[in-house]
Amino acid sequence: MRNFQYFLLLTLLTTFGCNSQSQKSTPQRTTYSNVPELYARVNDYADILSDDEEANLNQLLKSLEDSIGSQLVILSIVSLDERTIEEYSIDVADNWRIGRANYNDGIIITLAMKDRMIRIEVGYGLELIIRDEIAKKIIDSTMIPEFRTGNFNAGLTKASEKIINLIYSNPELVGKKWEPNNNGK
Structure with missing residues (x-):
């Protein structure tokens, strides 16, 4: 019987580890190490803009x-x-920390050229101004038509102007987060 108990203890220690530190299982979000370096407000790693277009x-x-x-x-x-x-x-967005921390008012427009994908990532502090459906409309009606003709500068400039005008038109909403109303609707 003593040998059986010793065998059981040895099996448990081997199976669960013999560690004096507490082992917490915390969920971790996968991050990718190849996030490019932030070097300006316009970060043209796909080289789709001229130097003058980028400066403007x-x-x-x-x-x-x-x-x-x-x-x-x-x-x-x-x-x-x-x-x-x-x-x-x-x-x-997590890596670059765009926007002011106390307002969470950053926006990143991401273009993946080979994949033909576009995204407007809006910080929580601007979601009352630029909701998902507004961002999608800007992509569909402003950016894509210009991109189809190869005019990336026009698409990005027009989209940026629309976003900026929406923020200018609603400065009192900057930094305020969307909250569902309490009546369940």
């Missing part, structure tokens, strides 16, 4: 930050490397 877009995006404080950043990449555009954009 940077100035447009800077005007929003200078006047309201919200930040809008553009990222073009070649490929998502088999990830979804949503996952990639959230990884970039």
